[in-house]
Amino acid sequence: MGFAVASVHEGPPVAVTDEERHLAQTMPRQRRSDFLIGRSALHRAVRAAGLSAGPVLCDGPRPRLPQGLSASISHSGGIAVAVAGPADRFPALGIDLELSELPVRAAHLVLREPERPLLGPPRTAAQRLLTLYSAKEAAFKALSPLAGPALRGLRDLRLMPDGAGFLAQATGHTEHRVRVSVRRLPQGGVLCWALLDD
Structure with missing residues:
Protein backbone atom coordinates (compact mmCIF):
# COMPACT_ATOMS: atom_id res chain seq x y z
CA MET A 1 0.00 0.00 0.00
CA GLY A 2 1.22 3.51 -0.75
CA PHE A 3 0.57 6.78 1.10
CA ALA A 4 1.29 10.28 -0.20
CA VAL A 5 0.73 13.98 0.48
CA ALA A 6 0.42 16.99 -1.85
CA SER A 7 -0.07 20.67 -1.06
CA VAL A 8 -1.07 23.89 -2.80
CA HIS A 9 2.15 25.33 -1.37
CA GLU A 10 4.20 23.17 -3.76
CA GLY A 11 3.09 25.24 -6.74
CA PRO A 12 1.27 23.75 -9.75
CA PRO A 13 0.62 20.01 -9.19
CA VAL A 14 3.01 18.00 -11.32
CA ALA A 15 1.77 14.46 -10.63
CA VAL A 16 -1.41 14.85 -12.69
CA THR A 17 -2.31 13.93 -16.26
CA ASP A 18 -3.39 16.23 -19.09
CA GLU A 19 -6.90 14.70 -18.94
CA GLU A 20 -7.15 15.53 -15.23
CA ARG A 21 -5.97 19.11 -15.89
CA HIS A 22 -8.58 19.46 -18.64
CA LEU A 23 -11.36 18.20 -16.34
CA ALA A 24 -10.17 20.58 -13.58
CA GLN A 25 -10.68 23.56 -15.92
CA THR A 26 -14.45 22.88 -15.87
CA MET A 27 -14.58 23.22 -12.06
CA PRO A 28 -15.00 26.24 -9.79
CA ARG A 29 -11.66 27.65 -8.58
CA GLN A 30 -11.62 26.11 -5.05
CA ARG A 31 -12.86 22.73 -6.28
CA ARG A 32 -10.23 22.82 -9.05
CA SER A 33 -7.43 23.33 -6.53
CA ASP A 34 -8.66 20.51 -4.27
CA ALA A 53 -2.44 4.43 -13.24
CA GLY A 54 -3.59 6.56 -16.13
CA PRO A 55 -5.99 9.48 -15.66
CA VAL A 56 -8.27 9.23 -12.64
CA LEU A 57 -11.39 11.18 -13.58
CA CYS A 58 -14.73 11.29 -11.70
CA ASP A 59 -17.94 9.36 -11.13
CA GLY A 60 -19.92 12.12 -9.44
CA PRO A 61 -17.94 13.16 -6.35
CA ARG A 62 -15.84 9.97 -6.33
CA PRO A 63 -12.70 9.13 -8.28
CA ARG A 64 -13.20 6.75 -11.21
CA LEU A 65 -10.43 4.30 -10.38
CA PRO A 66 -8.79 2.06 -12.97
CA GLN A 67 -9.60 -1.66 -12.80
CA GLY A 68 -7.57 -3.41 -10.12
CA LEU A 69 -6.78 -0.26 -8.11
CA SER A 70 -8.13 0.55 -4.66
CA ASP A 88 -7.16 -7.78 -4.76
CA ARG A 89 -5.07 -7.15 -1.64
CA PHE A 90 -6.86 -4.03 -0.34
CA PRO A 91 -10.54 -4.29 -1.36
CA ALA A 92 -11.50 -1.48 1.02
CA LEU A 93 -9.43 1.66 1.62
CA GLY A 94 -10.46 4.95 3.15
CA ILE A 95 -8.61 8.06 4.29
CA ASP A 96 -9.68 11.37 5.82
CA LEU A 97 -7.79 14.52 6.80
CA GLU A 98 -9.40 17.19 8.98
CA LEU A 99 -7.56 20.34 10.03
CA SER A 100 -10.28 22.39 11.74
CA GLU A 101 -12.63 21.62 14.62
CA LEU A 102 -16.34 20.95 14.34
CA PRO A 103 -18.84 22.60 16.69
CA VAL A 104 -20.08 20.14 19.31
CA ARG A 105 -23.65 21.10 18.41
CA ALA A 106 -23.08 19.23 15.10
CA ALA A 107 -22.59 15.91 16.92
CA HIS A 108 -26.13 14.77 16.04
CA LEU A 109 -25.16 14.86 12.35
CA VAL A 110 -22.31 12.39 12.95
CA LEU A 111 -23.31 10.20 15.90
CA ARG A 112 -26.33 8.13 16.85
CA GLU A 113 -27.48 8.32 20.46
CA PRO A 114 -25.66 5.12 21.60
CA GLU A 115 -22.37 6.64 20.33
CA ARG A 116 -22.70 9.93 22.26
CA PRO A 117 -20.60 8.67 25.20
CA LEU A 118 -17.65 8.51 22.77
CA LEU A 119 -17.52 12.33 22.96
CA GLY A 120 -16.20 12.16 26.52
CA PRO A 121 -16.10 15.18 28.87
CA PRO A 122 -17.23 18.62 27.60
CA ARG A 123 -13.72 20.16 27.72
CA THR A 124 -12.43 17.72 25.06
CA ALA A 125 -15.69 17.12 23.17
CA ALA A 126 -14.86 19.36 20.17
CA GLN A 127 -11.53 17.63 19.48
CA ARG A 128 -13.08 14.23 20.11
CA LEU A 129 -15.96 15.00 17.71
CA LEU A 130 -13.41 15.90 15.01
CA THR A 131 -11.71 12.53 15.56
CA LEU A 132 -15.02 10.64 15.42
CA TYR A 133 -16.08 12.53 12.29
CA SER A 134 -12.77 11.80 10.56
CA ALA A 135 -12.88 8.13 11.58
CA LYS A 136 -16.39 7.82 10.15
CA GLU A 137 -15.39 9.60 6.93
CA ALA A 138 -12.48 7.19 6.40
CA ALA A 139 -14.72 4.20 7.23
CA LEU A 146 -18.92 -2.91 -0.34
CA ALA A 147 -22.23 -1.88 1.26
CA GLY A 148 -23.59 -0.04 -1.80
CA PRO A 149 -26.45 2.49 -1.68
CA ALA A 150 -27.69 1.17 1.67
CA LEU A 151 -24.84 3.15 3.27
CA ARG A 152 -26.22 6.67 2.91
CA GLY A 153 -24.22 8.70 5.42
CA LEU A 154 -22.07 8.81 8.53
CA ARG A 155 -24.94 8.03 10.88
CA ASP A 156 -25.31 4.67 9.08
CA LEU A 157 -21.94 3.68 10.51
CA ARG A 158 -21.22 2.41 14.00
CA LEU A 159 -17.86 3.08 15.67
CA MET A 160 -16.50 0.82 18.39
CA PRO A 161 -13.33 1.82 20.27
CA ASP A 162 -10.41 -0.48 19.52
CA GLY A 163 -7.11 0.44 21.16
CA ALA A 164 -6.01 3.82 19.82
CA GLY A 165 -8.49 3.61 16.92
CA PHE A 166 -11.87 2.14 16.06
CA LEU A 167 -13.64 -0.73 14.41
CA ALA A 168 -16.43 0.47 12.12
CA GLN A 169 -19.26 -1.29 10.36
CA ALA A 170 -22.33 -0.26 8.43
CA THR A 171 -25.64 -0.67 10.24
CA GLY A 172 -27.30 -3.78 8.84
CA HIS A 173 -24.12 -4.89 7.03
CA THR A 174 -22.20 -6.73 9.71
CA GLU A 175 -20.40 -8.94 7.17
CA HIS A 176 -17.89 -6.11 6.53
CA ARG A 177 -16.02 -4.02 9.02
CA VAL A 178 -12.93 -1.86 8.86
CA ARG A 179 -10.20 -1.03 11.30
CA VAL A 180 -9.71 2.74 11.55
CA SER A 181 -6.33 4.08 12.64
CA VAL A 182 -6.11 7.59 14.08
CA ARG A 183 -3.19 10.01 14.04
CA ARG A 184 -3.59 13.33 15.85
CA LEU A 185 -1.77 16.19 14.15
CA PRO A 186 -0.28 19.45 15.44
CA GLN A 187 -2.70 22.36 15.96
CA GLY A 188 -5.62 19.98 16.58
CA GLY A 189 -5.90 18.26 13.20
CA VAL A 190 -6.52 14.56 12.68
CA LEU A 191 -5.69 11.96 10.02
CA CYS A 192 -7.63 8.68 9.87
CA TRP A 193 -7.30 5.71 7.53
CA ALA A 194 -9.41 2.57 7.25
CA LEU A 195 -8.58 -0.94 6.07
CA LEU A 196 -10.77 -4.01 5.89
CA ASP A 197 -10.53 -5.89 9.19
CA ASP A 198 -9.27 -9.46 8.68
Whole structure:
Protein backbone atom coordinates (compact mmCIF):
# COMPACT_ATOMS: atom_id res chain seq x y z
CA MET A 1 0.00 0.00 0.00
CA GLY A 2 1.22 3.51 -0.75
CA PHE A 3 0.57 6.78 1.10
CA ALA A 4 1.29 10.28 -0.20
CA VAL A 5 0.73 13.98 0.48
CA ALA A 6 0.42 16.99 -1.85
CA SER A 7 -0.07 20.67 -1.06
CA VAL A 8 -1.07 23.89 -2.80
CA HIS A 9 2.15 25.33 -1.37
CA GLU A 10 4.20 23.17 -3.76
CA GLY A 11 3.09 25.24 -6.74
CA PRO A 12 1.27 23.75 -9.75
CA PRO A 13 0.62 20.01 -9.19
CA VAL A 14 3.01 18.00 -11.32
CA ALA A 15 1.77 14.46 -10.63
CA VAL A 16 -1.41 14.85 -12.69
CA THR A 17 -2.31 13.93 -16.26
CA ASP A 18 -3.39 16.23 -19.09
CA GLU A 19 -6.90 14.70 -18.94
CA GLU A 20 -7.15 15.53 -15.23
CA ARG A 21 -5.97 19.11 -15.89
CA HIS A 22 -8.58 19.46 -18.64
CA LEU A 23 -11.36 18.20 -16.34
CA ALA A 24 -10.17 20.58 -13.58
CA GLN A 25 -10.68 23.56 -15.92
CA THR A 26 -14.45 22.88 -15.87
CA MET A 27 -14.58 23.22 -12.06
CA PRO A 28 -15.00 26.24 -9.79
CA ARG A 29 -11.66 27.65 -8.58
CA GLN A 30 -11.62 26.11 -5.05
CA ARG A 31 -12.86 22.73 -6.28
CA ARG A 32 -10.23 22.82 -9.05
CA SER A 33 -7.43 23.33 -6.53
CA ASP A 34 -8.66 20.51 -4.27
CA PHE A 35 -9.13 18.20 -7.27
CA LEU A 36 -5.61 18.79 -8.62
CA ILE A 37 -3.77 18.37 -5.31
CA GLY A 38 -5.92 15.32 -4.59
CA ARG A 39 -4.99 13.73 -7.91
CA SER A 40 -1.34 14.65 -7.35
CA ALA A 41 -1.39 12.89 -3.95
CA LEU A 42 -3.21 9.92 -5.51
CA HIS A 43 -0.67 9.43 -8.31
CA ARG A 44 2.15 9.66 -5.77
CA ALA A 45 0.44 7.06 -3.57
CA VAL A 46 -0.04 4.77 -6.59
CA ARG A 47 3.68 5.02 -7.40
CA ALA A 48 4.58 4.46 -3.72
CA ALA A 49 2.55 1.23 -3.89
CA GLY A 50 4.63 0.12 -6.88
CA LEU A 51 1.70 0.52 -9.29
CA SER A 52 0.80 2.77 -12.20
CA ALA A 53 -2.44 4.43 -13.24
CA GLY A 54 -3.59 6.56 -16.13
CA PRO A 55 -5.99 9.48 -15.66
CA VAL A 56 -8.27 9.23 -12.64
CA LEU A 57 -11.39 11.18 -13.58
CA CYS A 58 -14.73 11.29 -11.70
CA ASP A 59 -17.94 9.36 -11.13
CA GLY A 60 -19.92 12.12 -9.44
CA PRO A 61 -17.94 13.16 -6.35
CA ARG A 62 -15.84 9.97 -6.33
CA PRO A 63 -12.70 9.13 -8.28
CA ARG A 64 -13.20 6.75 -11.21
CA LEU A 65 -10.43 4.30 -10.38
CA PRO A 66 -8.79 2.06 -12.97
CA GLN A 67 -9.60 -1.66 -12.80
CA GLY A 68 -7.57 -3.41 -10.12
CA LEU A 69 -6.78 -0.26 -8.11
CA SER A 70 -8.13 0.55 -4.66
CA ALA A 71 -7.58 4.10 -3.41
CA SER A 72 -8.94 6.97 -1.36
CA ILE A 73 -8.28 10.73 -1.31
CA SER A 74 -8.96 13.49 1.21
CA HIS A 75 -8.10 17.18 1.35
CA SER A 76 -8.34 19.93 3.93
CA GLY A 77 -6.82 23.39 4.17
CA GLY A 78 -4.82 23.16 0.94
CA ILE A 79 -3.30 19.75 1.79
CA ALA A 80 -4.31 16.44 0.20
CA VAL A 81 -3.54 12.89 1.31
CA ALA A 82 -4.12 9.61 -0.50
CA VAL A 83 -3.71 5.87 -0.03
CA ALA A 84 -3.60 3.34 -2.86
CA GLY A 85 -2.98 -0.35 -3.36
CA PRO A 86 -3.94 -3.33 -5.48
CA ALA A 87 -7.67 -4.03 -5.15
CA ASP A 88 -7.16 -7.78 -4.76
CA ARG A 89 -5.07 -7.15 -1.64
CA PHE A 90 -6.86 -4.03 -0.34
CA PRO A 91 -10.54 -4.29 -1.36
CA ALA A 92 -11.50 -1.48 1.02
CA LEU A 93 -9.43 1.66 1.62
CA GLY A 94 -10.46 4.95 3.15
CA ILE A 95 -8.61 8.06 4.29
CA ASP A 96 -9.68 11.37 5.82
CA LEU A 97 -7.79 14.52 6.80
CA GLU A 98 -9.40 17.19 8.98
CA LEU A 99 -7.56 20.34 10.03
CA SER A 100 -10.28 22.39 11.74
CA GLU A 101 -12.63 21.62 14.62
CA LEU A 102 -16.34 20.95 14.34
CA PRO A 103 -18.84 22.60 16.69
CA VAL A 104 -20.08 20.14 19.31
CA ARG A 105 -23.65 21.10 18.41
CA ALA A 106 -23.08 19.23 15.10
CA ALA A 107 -22.59 15.91 16.92
CA HIS A 108 -26.13 14.77 16.04
CA LEU A 109 -25.16 14.86 12.35
CA VAL A 110 -22.31 12.39 12.95
CA LEU A 111 -23.31 10.20 15.90
CA ARG A 112 -26.33 8.13 16.85
CA GLU A 113 -27.48 8.32 20.46
CA PRO A 114 -25.66 5.12 21.60
CA GLU A 115 -22.37 6.64 20.33
CA ARG A 116 -22.70 9.93 22.26
CA PRO A 117 -20.60 8.67 25.20
CA LEU A 118 -17.65 8.51 22.77
CA LEU A 119 -17.52 12.33 22.96
CA GLY A 120 -16.20 12.16 26.52
CA PRO A 121 -16.10 15.18 28.87
CA PRO A 122 -17.23 18.62 27.60
CA ARG A 123 -13.72 20.16 27.72
CA THR A 124 -12.43 17.72 25.06
CA ALA A 125 -15.69 17.12 23.17
CA ALA A 126 -14.86 19.36 20.17
CA GLN A 127 -11.53 17.63 19.48
CA ARG A 128 -13.08 14.23 20.11
CA LEU A 129 -15.96 15.00 17.71
CA LEU A 130 -13.41 15.90 15.01
CA THR A 131 -11.71 12.53 15.56
CA LEU A 132 -15.02 10.64 15.42
CA TYR A 133 -16.08 12.53 12.29
CA SER A 134 -12.77 11.80 10.56
CA ALA A 135 -12.88 8.13 11.58
CA LYS A 136 -16.39 7.82 10.15
CA GLU A 137 -15.39 9.60 6.93
CA ALA A 138 -12.48 7.19 6.40
CA ALA A 139 -14.72 4.20 7.23
CA PHE A 140 -17.48 5.47 4.91
CA LYS A 141 -15.05 5.74 2.00
CA ALA A 142 -13.78 2.22 2.64
CA LEU A 143 -17.16 0.56 3.22
CA SER A 144 -19.40 2.32 0.70
CA PRO A 145 -18.16 0.28 -2.31
CA LEU A 146 -18.92 -2.91 -0.34
CA ALA A 147 -22.23 -1.88 1.26
CA GLY A 148 -23.59 -0.04 -1.80
CA PRO A 149 -26.45 2.49 -1.68
CA ALA A 150 -27.69 1.17 1.67
CA LEU A 151 -24.84 3.15 3.27
CA ARG A 152 -26.22 6.67 2.91
CA GLY A 153 -24.22 8.70 5.42
CA LEU A 154 -22.07 8.81 8.53
CA ARG A 155 -24.94 8.03 10.88
CA ASP A 156 -25.31 4.67 9.08
CA LEU A 157 -21.94 3.68 10.51
CA ARG A 158 -21.22 2.41 14.00
CA LEU A 159 -17.86 3.08 15.67
CA MET A 160 -16.50 0.82 18.39
CA PRO A 161 -13.33 1.82 20.27
CA ASP A 162 -10.41 -0.48 19.52
CA GLY A 163 -7.11 0.44 21.16
CA ALA A 164 -6.01 3.82 19.82
CA GLY A 165 -8.49 3.61 16.92
CA PHE A 166 -11.87 2.14 16.06
CA LEU A 167 -13.64 -0.73 14.41
CA ALA A 168 -16.43 0.47 12.12
CA GLN A 169 -19.26 -1.29 10.36
CA ALA A 170 -22.33 -0.26 8.43
CA THR A 171 -25.64 -0.67 10.24
CA GLY A 172 -27.30 -3.78 8.84
CA HIS A 173 -24.12 -4.89 7.03
CA THR A 174 -22.20 -6.73 9.71
CA GLU A 175 -20.40 -8.94 7.17
CA HIS A 176 -17.89 -6.11 6.53
CA ARG A 177 -16.02 -4.02 9.02
CA VAL A 178 -12.93 -1.86 8.86
CA ARG A 179 -10.20 -1.03 11.30
CA VAL A 180 -9.71 2.74 11.55
CA SER A 181 -6.33 4.08 12.64
CA VAL A 182 -6.11 7.59 14.08
CA ARG A 183 -3.19 10.01 14.04
CA ARG A 184 -3.59 13.33 15.85
CA LEU A 185 -1.77 16.19 14.15
CA PRO A 186 -0.28 19.45 15.44
CA GLN A 187 -2.70 22.36 15.96
CA GLY A 188 -5.62 19.98 16.58
CA GLY A 189 -5.90 18.26 13.20
CA VAL A 190 -6.52 14.56 12.68
CA LEU A 191 -5.69 11.96 10.02
CA CYS A 192 -7.63 8.68 9.87
CA TRP A 193 -7.30 5.71 7.53
CA ALA A 194 -9.41 2.57 7.25
CA LEU A 195 -8.58 -0.94 6.07
CA LEU A 196 -10.77 -4.01 5.89
CA ASP A 197 -10.53 -5.89 9.19
CA ASP A 198 -9.27 -9.46 8.68
